[in-house]
Amino acid sequence: MRHKTDILDVAARKLAPYMFVFGLYLVTYGDLSPGGGFQGGVVIASGIILLAIAKSVDAVEELIPLRRFAVAETTTFGLLLAVGIGGIVAGAGFLADFIGRGAIGPLPAARFVYALNILIGAKVAAGASLICMHLFGEER
Amino acid sequence: MKRAVEIAAAAVVAVFLILALAGDHPTESPIREYIVAHGVDDTGAVNLVASIYLGYRAFDTLGETIVLLIAVSGVMFLVKRSKPPADRDGDL
Amino acid sequence: MNSVALLVVLPFVGSLMGLAGKLARAPRFFSIAAVLPLVPMAGLLAMSLPAVRAGSVISYAMGGWPEPIGIVLHLDGLAWLSSVLIVVIAVAVCVASFCRTGYGSSFFFFLMILISGMQMVVLTGDIFTLFVSFEIVALAAYVLIAYDQTDAGLLASLKYLILSTVGILFFLFGVFLIYRDFGTLSLATIRTLASERGGPADGLTVTRSIHFAVAALCVGIGVRTAFIPFHTWLPEAHAYAPHPVSAILSGVVIKVSFLAMIRIVWTLSAGYLNELLLWIGAITSILAVIWALAQSDTKRLLAYHSISQMGYVLAAIGAATATSLTAGFSHAVNHALFKSLLFLVAGTAIRMTGERDLFRAPAIGRHSPILAAAFLVGALSISGIPPFNGFASKQLVGTALGGSPAYLLLRITAVGTMASFIKVSRIVVPVFRLSPRRVATPASIDPLVTGAVAPAGTLILFPAIFLALLCLLSGLFAPSLAAFYSDLLAPAALRQGSPVAIAVAQPGGLASLYKSAKLIETAIVIVAGWLLYRLVLTPPGKRIAGSIKRIAPELRTVLLYFVVGLGLFALFAYV
Numbered sequence: 183m184r185h186k187t188d189i190l191d192v193a194a195r196k197l198a199p200y201m202f203v204f205g206l207y208l209v210t211y212g213d214l215s216p217g218g219g220f221q222g223g224v225v226i227a228s229g230i231i232l233l234a235i236a237k238s239v240d241a242v243e244e245l246i247p248l249r250r251f252a253v254a255e256t257t258t259f260g261l262l263l264a265v266g267i268g269g270i271v272a273g274a275g276f277l278a279d280f281i282g283r284g285a286i287g288p289l290p291a292a293r294f295v296y297a298l299n300i301l302i303g304a305k306v307a308a309g310a311s312l313i314c315m316h317l318f319g320e321e322r
Numbered sequence: 323m324k325r326a327v328e329i330a331a332a333a334v335v336a337v338f339l340i341l342a343l344a345g346d347h348p349t350e351s352p353i354r355e356y357i358v359a360h361g362v363d364d365t366g367a368v369n370l371v372a373s374i375y376l377g378y379r380a381f382d383t384l385g386e387t388i389v390l391l392i393a394v395s396g397v398m399f400l401v402k403r404s405k406p407p408a409d410r411d412g413d414l
Numbered sequence: 415m416n417s418v419a420l421l422v423v424l425p426f427v428g429s430l431m432g433l434a435g436k437l438a439r440a441p442r443f444f445s446i447a448a449v450l451p452l453v454p455m456a457g458l459l460a461m462s463l464p465a466v467r468a469g470s471v472i473s474y475a476m477g478g479w480p481e482p483i484g485i486v487l488h489l490d491g492l493a494w495l496s497s498v499l500i501v502v503i504a505v506a507v508c509v510a511s512f513c514r515t516g517y518g519s520s521f522f523f524f525l526m527i528l529i530s531g532m533q534m535v536v537l538t539g540d541i542f543t544l545f546v547s548f549e550i551v552a553l554a555a556y557v558l559i560a561y562d563q564t565d566a567g568l569l570a571s572l573k574y575l576i577l578s579t580v581g582i583l584f585f586l587f588g589v590f591l592i593y594r595d596f597g598t599l600s601l602a603t604i605r606t607l608a609s610e611r612g613g614p615a616d617g618l619t620v621t622r623s624i625h626f627a628v629a630a631l632c633v634g635i636g637v638r639t640a641f642i643p644f645h646t647w648l649p650e651a652h653a654y655a656p657h658p659v660s661a662i663l664s665g666v667v668i669k670v671s672f673l674a675m676i677r678i679v680w681t682l683s684a685g686y687l688n689e690l691l692l693w694i695g696a697i698t699s700i701l702a703v704i705w706a707l708a709q710s711d712t713k714r715l716l717a718y719h720s721i722s723q724m725g726y727v728l729a730a731i732g733a734a735t736a737t738s739l740t741a742g743f744s745h746a747v748n749h750a751l752f753k754s755l756l757f758l759v760a761g762t763a764i765r766m767t768g769e770r771d772l773f774r775a776p777a778i779g780r781h782s783p784i785l786a787a788a789f790l791v792g793a794l795s796i797s798g799i800p801p802f803n804g805f806a807s808k809q810l811v812g813t814a815l816g817g818s819p820a821y822l823l824l825r826i827t828a829v830g831t832m833a834s835f836i837k838v839s840r841i842v843v844p845v846f847r848l849s850p851r852r853v854a855t856p857a858s859i860d861p862l863v864t865g866a867v868a869p870a871g872t873l874i875l876f877p878a879i880f881l882a883l884l885c886l887l888s889g890l891f892a893p894s895l896a897a898f899y900s901d902l903l904a905p906a907a908l909r910q911g912s913p914v915a916i917a918v919a920q921p922g923g924l925a926s927l928y929k930s931a932k933l934i935e936t937a938i939v940i941v942a943g944w945l946l947y948r949l950v951l952t953p954p955g956k957r958i959a960g961s962i963k964r965i966a967p968e969l970r971t972v973l974l975y976f977v978v979g980l981g982l983f984a985l986f987a988y989v
Binding site: 331354356391 | 426433436476477479482483484485520523524527534542543546547549550553554556557560561563568587591594595597598622623626627629630970973974977980981984988
């Protein structure tokens with residue numbers, strides 16, 4: 183990162199929080215409006231990647247250690263499997279909706295879809311930023 | 323000569339794609355009708371795309387997340403260990 | 415609900431263990447935990463045998479959504495046999511992998527993902543899930559091929575990555591065409607719709623694009639199965655992968671994708687492809703054996719033989735006679751057994767001597783007689799010598815092909831196979847070291863004499879003995895096994911829309927297998943193989959071998975091969 187300007191630095195730092203919020207919105211409203219875990223996760227990851235490009239990988243690593251991303255990736259994979267197996271335990275089949283549905287209101291009605299969206303969003307955000315951080319790290 | 327062969331190959335693929343895509347195709351799909359009619363009731367998700375990929379076809383989605391997981395761990399594994407392992411048992 | 419889903423979920427749980435081991439830094443414990451799910455999988459398969467044998471299909475609706483809305487797994491005879499094959503080879507490969515301390519728990523993570531991907535390919539009744547599972551298998555395979563981080567391994571992995579991505583794009587295109595015309599992704603529903611429309615034989619525009627869809631799907635799967643002209647990635651990928659990975663790639667990965675292709679051809683009643691498959695199979699087997707004969711790298715030679723033996727399977731299926739599925743399937747099973755055995759033992763020999771070149775490698779026979787014996791069992795099996803299993807299934811393939819002219823090519827292939835296994839056996843027994851090169855290796859620098867040969871380790875003996883025993887037993891009980899296979903396959907083939915009814919092979923006992931005519935034919939093959947072997951070692955033979963060995967098509971040429979293959983399949987579909 184040789185040609186760094188203050189404009190890039192400031193803009194990235196101002197922009198990244200909005201990207202995180204927008205990503206979170208996409209993930210959490212995935213069951214109601216266009217969006218979902220994959221899309222929202224990628225938006226969150228692009229916020230992290232923006233910081234990594236504008237500042238440096240080390241700066242991001244100071245904020246959140248890379249190992250934590252790896253742990254998040256593994257944990258969410260485990261939780262996804264656990265949700266799937268939960269369906270088997272409940273007798274409805276692998277990856278079946280065993281949580282049930284709530285009423286339309288302030289809380290999400292499609293709890294199962296909502297839970298999966300959150301898990302996938304976390305997994306994609308962690309995974310996509312992990313790949314990029316490792317590849318950026320390789321360049322140094 | 324080489325160029326001519328390559329252009330011919332590209333032409334073959336193009337003709338294949340055009341022929342495969344040409345023609346009339348049915349527009350009705352029983353599955354789509356079912357999902358439009360029952361999707362919200364079945365899964366509770368108002369967004370029908372979510373009801374498909376996290377409801378009816380959640381298994382495919384799990385598969386796709388696993389694809390991502392392998393990609394991540396593959397990159398981590400191959401990038402991290404730039405040092406060759408100690409016992410390479412005489413492979414090239 | 416039944417427990418079919420566990421066949422897919424258990425290896426995923428195992429892979430999670432492998433991943434956890436990487437983070438928890440207790441690799442040994444988690445490595446073992448990662449492979450343990452293979453045990454309940456074997457138990458599940460054993461428990462479901464009676465139902466499957468009775469001809470019933472055990473279906474499992476993922477998430478409780480029935481076909482065609484959701485994804486349904488089907489365990490029928492075909493899937494059961496393939497699943498058992500995967501588990502057997504996987505167990506052998508896992509034990510062999512523990513023999514080397516270099517593999518951490520992340521190795522087992524990728525291995526278990528590969529296994530569950532294959533289980534998904536075998537079980538799924540949905541064409542898009544098939545695509546996803548092919549991707550899972552391929553991605554796990556890329557990493558595993560490059561796992562040792564050798565230059566050749568990384569290059570082979572990259573080549574495989576590029577080519578199979580091109581292939582899978584064609585597959586995805588085919589899936590799109592099918593979904594557009596049938597409006598469903600479930601194979602069973604597609605089958606019903608296709609037969610309602612009178613099959614793709616009637617001349618509607620809709621069905622014409624289905625022909626092209628079949629061609630595109632066949633190209634996509636062809637790259638994974640590696641028959642000519644899609645074979646170019648396989649020799650490198652299988653030769654430079656870590657040894658246990660070579661065993662599982664050659665043993666089951668290529669076969670599983672081929673089974674998926676048979677199912678698609680049946681489902682879309684694309685029987686017109688049979689003639690093409692028959693000839694591609696015959697040509698694949700003979701060309702690959704010529705390449706194999708020219709190789710001097712032990713694992714490359716074995717890899718070319720994988721292509722060649724898949725040619726047998728392809729030709730048998732393409733023959734589309736009453737015994738052809740049984741013949742093709744028995745040969746696929748037998749090839750899985752002996753080829754993983756050969757790769758495991760050859761890999762161990764390479765590890766012991768540190769030499770891949772079979773002319774320069776010292777024979778390990780004196781050092782580890784058990785491994786040498788196991789290797790010879792594998793070599794005799796693949797060369798079709800009684801009483802080992804290769805003999806039985808090659809005879810069955812002969813029955814399936816009948817008097818087809820393609821069988822002539824397979825007979826020549828048998829001679830080539832014999833010759834190249836006389837050649838490769840020199841890595842275990844010094845008996846075959848009659849070549850002039852022997853003079854060039856004085857005893858003083860022979861690693862065996864100087865003691866440079868590393869010990870084999872005891873753990874590798876278990877899979878070697880296990881697989882060698884299976885080779886022998888499946889040869890001895892070949893007639894009853896063939897009857898068992900066709901028992902299982904017949905209802906599955908019928909359900910999946912096979913155009914030819916599978917005749918249940920009657921167990922005729924060993925006497926029917928060892929007819930004098932067949933034994934004489936085998937004797938001729940042995941003699942001809944020996945002559946060919948001597949011929950290859952003569953100076954002109956070596957020159958020819960050298961020039962064949964140097965043929966290494968560039969990437970753009972390989973992509974041209976793909977186009978030729980696509981054109982062939984499309985042409986057969988269109989005419």
